[in-house]
Amino acid sequence: MTRYEFSKLISPVTVVLLMILFAVRIFVSFLPRQYDIAYSKAVYKEYMKVLEGKTATEAAEYIEAEKAWLETALNADVTEDMTLQEQFAVTEDLSEAQRKTDAFQAVYEKYLYFCEQEEKGRHPVFFYDLDWLLYLDDDGPDWLLLLLLAGIIVPYFTNDCGKIHSMLFCTGYGRKKLITVKLAVAAAFGCLITILFNLSDACCFVVQSAPDYYNAPIYSMQTFQNCTWELSLTEYTMLKDTFHVLWSIAAILVSALLSIRYKNAAFAALLVVAVIFIPFLIGFMLPTAFRTLSIGGSLGGHTPLQVTQPLFAWSCLSYCLHIVLLWIGCIKSWCTRN
Amino acid sequence: MELRLENISKHYGSKRALQSVSLSVSEGIYALLGPNGAGKTTMMHLITDVLTPTGGRILYNSQPIETLGTSYREKIGFLPQEPGFYPHFSGEKMLRYFACLKGVSDEKTVCEALLHQTNLWDCRKRKVGGYSGGMKRRLGIAIALLGNPEILVLDEPTAGLDPKERIRFRNLIHQISKNRIVIYSTHIISDISSIADRIILLKNGMVECVKTPDELCSMLSGKVWEAIVPTEQSDTLLSHHCVTGFTTKGNRSCFRIISDQKPVPDATEVSANLEDVYLYYFGGDSHDAI
Numbered sequence: 001m002t003r004y005e006f007s008k009l010i011s012p013v014t015v016v017l018l019m020i021l022f023a024v025r026i027f028v029s030f031l032p033r034q035y036d037i038a039y040s041k042a043v044y045k046e047y048m049k050v051l052e053g054k055t056a057t058e059a060a061e062y063i064e065a066e067k068a069w070l071e072t073a074l075n076a077d078v079t080e081d082m083t084l085q086e087q088f089a090v091t092e093d094l095s096e097a098q099r100k101t102d103a104f105q106a107v108y109e110k111y112l113y114f115c116e117q118e119e120k121g122r123h124p125v126f127f128y129d130l131d132w133l134l135y136l137d138d139d140g141p142d143w144l145l146l147l148l149l150a151g152i153i154v155p156y157f158t159n160d161c162g163k164i165h166s167m168l169f170c171t172g173y174g175r176k177k178l179i180t181v182k183l184a185v186a187a188a189f190g191c192l193i194t195i196l197f198n199l200s201d202a203c204c205f206v207v208q209s210a211p212d213y214y215n216a217p218i219y220s221m222q223t224f225q226n227c228t229w230e231l232s233l234t235e236y237t238m239l240k241d242t243f244h245v246l247w248s249i250a251a252i253l254v255s256a257l258l259s260i261r262y263k264n265a266a267f268a269a270l271l272v273v274a275v276i277f278i279p280f281l282i283g284f285m286l287p288t289a290f291r292t293l294s295i296g297g298s299l300g301g302h303t304p305l306q307v308t309q310p311l312f313a314w315s316c317l318s319y320c321l322h323i324v325l326l327w328i329g330c331i332k333s334w335c336t337r338n
Numbered sequence: 339m340e341l342r343l344e345n346i347s348k349h350y351g352s353k354r355a356l357q358s359v360s361l362s363v364s365e366g367i368y369a370l371l372g373p374n375g376a377g378k379t380t381m382m383h384l385i386t387d388v389l390t391p392t393g394g395r396i397l398y399n400s401q402p403i404e405t406l407g408t409s410y411r412e413k414i415g416f417l418p419q420e421p422g423f424y425p426h427f428s429g430e431k432m433l434r435y436f437a438c439l440k441g442v443s444d445e446k447t448v449c450e451a452l453l454h455q456t457n458l459w460d461c462r463k464r465k466v467g468g469y470s471g472g473m474k475r476r477l478g479i480a481i482a483l484l485g486n487p488e489i490l491v492l493d494e495p496t497a498g499l500d501p502k503e504r505i506r507f508r509n510l511i512h513q514i515s516k517n518r519i520v521i522y523s524t525h526i527i528s529d530i531s532s533i534a535d536r537i538i539l540l541k542n543g544m545v546e547c548v549k550t551p552d553e554l555c556s557m558l559s560g561k562v563w564e565a566i567v568p569t570e571q572s573d574t575l576l577s578h579h580c581v582t583g584f585t586t587k588g589n590r591s592c593f594r595i596i597s598d599q600k601p602v603p604d605a606t607e608v609s610a611n612l613e614d615v616y617l618y619y620f621g622g623d624s625h626d627a628i
Binding site: 001004007008011012159162163164165166167168169170171172173174178 | 383386388416417420421424431434438
């Protein structure tokens with residue numbers, strides 16, 4: 001039965017829609033990235049390349065030396081008793097120090113943050129993290145993906161609530177078993193598409209940024225200082241993607257429930273869009289409040305909230321509970337005879 | 339094999355679709371005859387366990403169908419008025435999908451046999467979206483026949499078919515009616531006149547009578563007349579009597595009239611057919627009669 005349900009779900013229209021969406025996604029992923037920083041990305045990268053792999057002591061020595069050099073270079077004056085060559089060297093150092101000073105400030109802050117972490121018994125590592133930050137930046141689910149999933153799922157369920165419903169309903173397995181298989185297929189489809197979506201994102205990130213340090217602890221980036229879990233970048237990425245999958249399953253089940261309940265594809269689609277966009281609008285108007293719902297919020301990224309492991313566990317439990325309730329709601333709604 | 343409806347009622351809000359219907363059917367073809375809105379589809383949905391009755395109960399071999407559950411539904415074959423198949427599925431795939439839903443073992447062999455039986459073998463690979471109305475109906479009957487059901491319920495299966503397809507469909511129903519209960523809803527009398535064992539007349543949600551075609555026709559004995567009158571009297575006859583048909587030849591017209599009394603002095607009594615029966619019972623409120 002599962003095979004046929006997949007065939008019903010993946011109609012030629014669905015395939016075209018998915019291809020368009022993936023093309024748009026990949027195109028957007030390759031657009032130049034916007035970095036919200038006040039210093040030179042190139043200089044920051046230079047510093048990080050130097051600091052990569054250094055022990056805490058080596059890093060401290062380098063940073064202190066660099067700090068001293070910058071202070072000297074920025075405060076040095078050209079005097080008349082200098083030779084022309086000396087004057088040229090001072091000017092050149094000044095210009096180099098001016099180029100580096102803002103980026104160094106960011107590096108220095110990071111160094112101070114690392115010192116704090118070392119005192120807490122944590123061991124952050126230096127690596128070039130700007131591309132990682134953009135990649136891991138998470139404001140919650142991908143609305144375009146959720147809407148596309150809803151667009152596919154609504155007709156998948158409303159079609160079976162239409163003219164063919166009585167034929168399905170009077171078969172031996174046309175009730176609980178059929179709706180369970182349908183929900184499982186829809187959820188599996190949602191998971192698959194979300195994973196493919198995230199994979200395409202990851203591939204674009206790898207191709208564009210050639211990142212390194214996959215196993216570095218997530219708290220090496222100050223943004224994630226509140227994260228109480230000892231997660232590596234890879235583990236955090238997987239957790240983030242898991243949350244996206246949970247969001248997709250929840251959106252699919254909401255779409256399924258409304259489709260079964262209202263039976264009319266256009267009306268159900270309208271309701272689904274409203275239900276999916278209401279959180280988006282709340283998030284747009286109250287970003288801080290909404291971010292507690294996102295993975296970044298749950299794990300302490302991009303939010304002043306001191307989010308800890310129990311809250312994350314609560315979020316996860318809440319999602320799972322909602323999914324189970326929606327699932328039961330769909331089965332009950334499908335099996336209800338008038 | 340007995341299906342019994344005991345005091346069945348079905349209400350949709352304040353609308354009473356069926357009222358205290360009691361009926362017992364066993365092997366054979368039962369034609370459910372009635373105008374639009376008489377409650378035919380509701381009755382079929384109740385028999386197929388798609389709807390729950392507001393009152394009363396349905397028994398199959400003396401057991402309530404809600405108790406039998408899946409084991410009852412496995413014995414049902416249902417073809418609704420407009421099946422609404424998946425257009426991107428091929429005929430064969432559609433059939434095999436339903437075989438799966440009905441838990442048919444050896445689905446490949448069963449489906450192949452049904453595709454041959456319903457004359458769909460040559461177009462089994464074609465998308466259902468490209469099927470004609472007749473092909474869709476035949477696919478519907480093939481689906482209904484999956485699992486060799488003991489109860490076959492067909493809701494206006496010939497609506498919208500051309501005469502050739504209708505005759506082909508009628509013959510098919512006749513072939514497959516052995517050893518099962520066939521409930522066939524229609525308001526096209528010619529479809530059932532030759533194949534129905536019994537006719538259930540349904541009017542305003544109530545069963546008027548259940549009789550064989552011959553018994554129904556004999557009930558109209560002395561009420562069906564043929565009269566040949568000058569054409570100029572046609573309007574008078576049409577406005578004052580229930581006319582079931584007429585032909586015109588030159589300046590004279592031949593009328594077939596249902597009337598308790600002789601409509602014109604020269605009228606001759608003729609034997610009734612099912613169209614006359616239909617018009618006698620439903621003439622007042624049916625606009626779909628032939």
